[in-house]
Amino acid sequence: MRIFTIGETTYDILFCEGNPVGACSGGSAYNSAISLGRCGLPVSLISTLGNDHIGDLSLAFLKKNGVNCNLIKRFDGQSRVALAFFDSDNNAEYSFYKASTDLQPEYPVLDKNDIVLLGSSFALRDNGRENLLSFLQLARRQGCIIMYDPNARQSVTEKPDILTKILDNMALSTIIKGSDQDFQNIFGLNNGSDVYSRITETGSQFLVYTKGAEGAELFTPNFNLEIPSIKSQVVSTVGAGDNFSAGIVYQLFNHLANNFSFKDLGEKAWKEIMNSGILFASEVCGSYENYLPEETGKRLHFEDNDLQF
Numbered sequence: 529m530r531i532f533t534i535g536e537t538t539y540d541i542l543f544c545e546g547n548p549v550g551a552c553s554g555g556s557a558y559n560s561a562i563s564l565g566r567c568g569l570p571v572s573l574i575s576t577l578g579n580d581h582i583g584d585l586s587l588a589f590l591k592k593n594g595v596n597c598n599l600i601k602r603f604d605g606q607s608r609v610a611l612a613f614f615d616s617d618n619n620a621e622y623s624f625y626k627a628s629t630d631l632q633p634e635y636p637v638l639d640k641n642d643i644v645l646l647g648s649s650f651a652l653r654d655n656g657r658e659n660l661l662s663f664l665q666l667a668r669r670q671g672c673i674i675m676y677d678p679n680a681r682q683s684v685t686e687k688p689d690i691l692t693k694i695l696d697n698m699a700l701s702t703i704i705k706g707s708d709q710d711f712q713n714i715f716g717l718n719n720g721s722d723v724y725s726r727i728t729e730t731g732s733q734f735l736v737y738t739k740g741a742e743g744a745e746l747f748t749p750n751f752n753l754e755i756p757s758i759k760s761q762v763v764s765t766v767g768a769g770d771n772f773s774a775g776i777v778y779q780l781f782n783h784l785a786n787n788f789s790f791k792d793l794g795e796k797a798w799k800e801i802m803n804s805g806i807l808f809a810s811e812v813c814g815s816y817e818n819y820l821p822e823e824t825g826k827r828l829h830f831e832d833n834d835l836q837f
Contacts, residue, residue, distance in 0.1 A: 529784060531564060531571040531777060532599075532636065533557035534646040534660075538608045538624070539582045540766065542816055550816035553586040554610070556648040556679055559770035559818040560777070563808060565594035566825025567778055572596035576631040578607035593819075599636060603629040618762050622681070632656035635663040640671040641784055643777055647677030652693045664700040673780070673790055676701035677773050680713040698730040702790070705736035705773055720745045736805065738772055746802050751795050755802045758810040767818030768809045774820065775808030776801055782830065 535557030542550040557573060564571040573595055577583035579602050586607065590597050605628030612620040632655065638644075644667050651660065667674055676697050684690045694714060698704055704727050706714075711723045720737040724747035727735050735747040739757075746753040779801040783793060793801075811824050820828075 529570075529641045529643070529781065530639070531569055531643045531645065531781065532574055532638075533561045533564075533571060534574040534633070534644065535648050535650040536608055536627075537573075537575045537577055537586050538610045539586065540610050540612055540818065542612045542614070542620075542764065542766065544614045549614075552816070552818055553582075553589050554767065554818040555608070556677065556770045556773075557646065557650070558586070558590075559767045560645055560774040561590065561595045562593045562818070563771050563774040563812075563820035563825065564778060565590070566820055566822055568594065568825075568829040569778065569781055570596070572599050572636070574599045574633045574635065576601045576603060576627070576629075576633055578603055578605045578627055578629070580606050582607040582609070599634055601631055601633055603627075603631045605629045612766055614764065618764055620764070620766050630655045632659060635659065638667050638670045638672050641790075642667070642670070642672045643781060643784075644672055644674045645677075645773055645777055646674075646697075647773075648679040651676065651678070651697050652690060657693070661696070661700070664697075668700060673703070673784075674701045675703040675705055675773060675776065677705045677769065678710055678714060679706070679769065680710045683713045683716075685714070685716050695730055698727060698732050701732050703734040703736060703776070704732050705738070705776065707738045707740070707769055711737070720747065736772075736776060736802070738769065738805075738809075744772070744802060744806060746798055748798070751798075753795065753798060753802060755799070755806055758806055760810045760814055762813045764816050765813055766816075767812045770818070771812040771820060772805040772809040775805035778808070778828065778830075779804035785830075 536555050537558045538555040540554040561573040608627040609625040611623040724735045737745040743757040
């Protein structure tokens with residue numbers, strides 16, 4: 529059993545009151561992969577990087593944190609960069625600068641119970657979309673668990689082409705995970721129950737609906753859960769959603785590794801899975817890093833000598 533996170537890699541430069549306060553490699557899939565690697569899980573990142581200084585930094589950091597990089601493709605040119613500007617509530621507004629080359633990644637051969645995590649703009653781009661959809665379709669046939677986070681930063685209710693892609697991604701996914709703001713931008717809805725009704729129309733049956741400081745909700749065919757947030761000092765919200773996803777995957781992997789099957793996970797197991805998401809997101813909000821602190825990763829380190837990439 530392995531974990532694959534799929535998405536673009538970005539170098540984030542952080543600004544507070546107009547001044548740079550930090551910089552680190554990021555991107556939705558990248559952030560999740562680093563946190564899972566710090567917990568000792570067999571995670572691989574599927575992405576592309578330029579053959580530049582930023583690409584070298586990003587690759588070295590992945591390897592340092594235990595992430596398998598065999599599926600990362602390099603290209604000649606500059607890597608993707610993002611500027612994050614924090615407001616008075618420590619929420620970020622982004623300006624993105626594209627990589628100089630739009631390269632398609634390589635996808636692995638999958639085994640049953642592998643976990644695939646994807647989302648953000650990578651899951652919507654035209655270049656390589658057929659390959660991505662073929663990979664997700666194969667993952668479903670193989671019995672993999674696919675979690676999709678649309679991470680919709682702008683309204684798409686009046687953009688039918690993008691909305692169609694999001695709905696197609698949802699239809700191929702086991703779990704849909706997103707914030708209240710994501711689903712407001714996608715469906716124009718601001719209630720978890722209404723969002724779940726819309727999600728089930730795609731065929732997906734599991735929704736993780738996050739609400740920032742108000743916690744999160746889980747909707748399934750058999751039961752719903754509401755999980756409170758953890759009160760903490762917020763320094764940065766960058767990476768909080770990505771690490772909520774990582775927390776879900778971490779505890780889901782833990783249950784599957786202990787001979788549970790996904791379809792048999794009950795309310796108790798899902799409480800543990802959801803609380804893991806809350807924990808990961810809360811820990812990340814306490815620093816300008818986009819990932820779980822190393823100390824927390826060591827405490828949660830998954831000890832299993834049989835784990836293989």
